[in-house]
Amino acid sequence: MKPFAYARASDRDGARAEAADNALYIAGGTNLLDLMKLEVMAPDKLVDINRLDLSELADTDDGGLRIGALVTNSDCAADQRIRRDYPLLSRAILAGASGQLRNKATTGGNLCQRTRCYYFYDTAMPCNKREPGSGCQALAGFNRIHAILGASEACIATYPGDMAVAMTALDARVEIENVDGAIRQIPIQDFHCLPGDNPERDNILENGDLITAVILPRPVEGKQIYRKVRDRASYAFALCSVAAVVQMDRETIAAAALAFGGLAHKPWRDETVEALLVGEKPSAQLFGRAADQLLAEAQGHGSNDFKIPLTRRVMISVLQEATEKGAAA
Amino acid sequence: MEITELSVNGKSHRLEADSRVTLLDALRNHLGLTGTKKGCDHGQCGACTVIVEGRRINSCLTLACMHDGDEITTIEGLGEPGNLSQLQSAFVAHDGFQCGYCTPGQICSATAMIEEAKAGWPSFVSDDLEGPDRLSDEEISERMSGNLCRCAAYPNIVNAIRQVAGEKS
Numbered sequence: 001m002k003p004f005a006y007a008r009a010s011d012r013d014g015a016r017a018e019a020a021d022n023a024l025y026i027a028g029g030t031n032l033l034d035l036m037k038l039e040v041m042a043p044d045k046l047v048d049i050n051r052l053d054l055s056e057l058a059d060t061d062d063g064g065l066r067i068g069a070l071v072t073n074s075d076c077a078a079d080q081r082i083r084r085d086y087p088l089l090s091r092a093i094l095a096g097a098s099g100q101l102r103n104k105a106t107t108g109g110n111l112c113q114r115t116r117c118y119y120f121y122d123t124a125m126p127c128n129k130r131e132p133g134s135g136c137q138a139l140a141g142f143n144r145i146h147a148i149l150g151a152s153e154a155c156i157a158t159y160p161g162d163m164a165v166a167m168t169a170l171d172a173r174v175e176i177e178n179v180d181g182a183i184r185q186i187p188i189q190d191f192h193c194l195p196g197d198n199p200e201r202d203n204i205l206e207n208g209d210l211i212t213a214v215i216l217p218r219p220v221e222g223k224q225i226y227r228k229v230r231d232r233a234s235y236a237f238a239l240c241s242v243a244a245v246v247q248m249d250r251e252t253i254a255a256a257a258l259a260f261g262g263l264a265h266k267p268w269r270d271e272t273v274e275a276l277l278v279g280e281k282p283s284a285q286l287f288g289r290a291a292d293q294l295l296a297e298a299q300g301h302g303s304n305d306f307k308i309p310l311t312r313r314v315m316i317s318v319l320q321e322a323t324e325k326g327a328a329a
Numbered sequence: 330m331e332i333t334e335l336s337v338n339g340k341s342h343r344l345e346a347d348s349r350v351t352l353l354d355a356l357r358n359h360l361g362l363t364g365t366k367k368g369c370d371h372g373q374c375g376a377c378t379v380i381v382e383g384r385r386i387n388s389c390l391t392l393a394c395m396h397d398g399d400e401i402t403t404i405e406g407l408g409e410p411g412n413l414s415q416l417q418s419a420f421v422a423h424d425g426f427q428c429g430y431c432t433p434g435q436i437c438s439a440t441a442m443i444e445e446a447k448a449g450w451p452s453f454v455s456d457d458l459e460g461p462d463r464l465s466d467e468e469i470s471e472r473m474s475g476n477l478c479r480c481a482a483y484p485n486i487v488n489a490i491r492q493v494a495g496e497k498s
Contacts, residue, residue, distance in 0.1 A: 098475025234474035
């Protein structure tokens, strides 16, 4: 690990004051310290934000829930309101990492989790994300875990997390305080970036920006499902995951929100797929057409070709479960 | 150098160390508590698991200086020869190890995991999100998936944990 200065902030003003050009905030640190040990990341300074007052889960005025940025994954998944009203989010968090990691990982930090691309982790290899302009070794290399949607010639890395995929299907918003103390809210769909020509950028955060909360809208009726497919039964990243919130009106689909993990540089949501489902009666043909729509532009890169038919099957299976008669919420 | 006050197994320590020192290295190299083991040093194996403020964590993935004032329990704080904790005794009785390197992490992890289950926390394999009535073998395996055993003593580890979890529920 390269040397760095350490500052412990006691409040938000203090944290922002400590945030300099190559400073990073540290909360749980489970991903950041891993990357610092490998010198994939080498900040000059860490600003410890664990003492900030951001650990509360609170009801919002419009019936939603505000999850403080420092609420741990464990506390979020176990919270009674999340379990009751947003079971998708509990399920997604519990599908990720291990008990030890969920005890440290925070809501804000988890959003900033970096890709698990093997070449990003290997400092002996070129990687446009780690070292802009050096090239992408994954394109023609081992790319089993890599993107099939929204990738670029510069980068085919995936966003690895589960929590944000569920939050995307739940229409969450990310609350961010900038270095001057101004607060803005971003729909979570707009938080992570596609790689394009600048894959070094994972998300829209600017220097000194501090995530303060994730805000969930009022819970909706309907069936919530999180389905994750991975190489082992526990403690592994998603090859493909589907977060679904589906509401039925008698025989027809009244509303559908679908978000996908493991497929792209960000949690993937395609509203044209949802539009195709709404107002229709569930059928194998309909779900097949929805999968065609989702995967129309999908591109494999060799060892991840399997993800295209895999995603199709997982999505259809989730839609069948979500729309079957007698489906409990 | 960072100055950090740590309370480890009920005893206060004043640590003066580089900011890069992980909690794991502080315990082993600075405080001489070598019961906590370094396996992968990347949060993948769980050998370094300790209990901080009542929660099990990977001590390799956190900096010592981030824990100023925290209460830390290591394997040395759970029991000692002649006065083993229930889980330590159960691991002996069920032969829950071969080489023993992962064992301190397994026991620290299981000690806190049983408390998580008692608090009603659900897991990925729980049928509903109300939390399990009892820890089935499937529940134990899922909740302990952050602790690897290269000797694959898993069946006996599960037997040991089931015995203690059953007694406590």
